Amino acid sequence: MDKGNMVPIVLFLCITLGITYVVRLLVNARLRIKMLQACSSKELVEAVVQSDSHRDQMTALRWGILTVTEAIAFGIIQAAGWTDINAGVVAALLGAFGLGSVLFFVLARRLS
Known part of the structure; x- marks a missing residue:
């Protein structure tokens, strides 16, 4: 494989993985917020x-x-x-x- 072709491929993979990671973080944060808003137990919040x-x-x-x-x-x-x-x-x-x-x-x- 030509080294000139590696740079765009690696760049594409890095950007794709970065976007995936950010989306995962946002979904997890939103899930935690919804879960904590739904419960009123202080113990559950501390456990989470x-x-x-x-x-x-x-x-x-x-x-x-x-x-x-x-x-x-x-x-x-x-x-x-x-x-x-x-x-x-x-x-x-x-x-x-x-x-x-x-x-x-x-x-x-x-x-x-």
């Missing part, structure tokens, strides 16, 4: 806010762990001197992602 906060913390933890394990995998690939994409490189990256997911699962169970 706490669950959102906990979910955001767990999401940050998950992506942090996955980013670190992928960075370690890229470091191993660089140290090994692998310059071509082959089965070993793909296996290292997938293995790092899997290891990070398992590590997150273990930590999330301990924190919950």
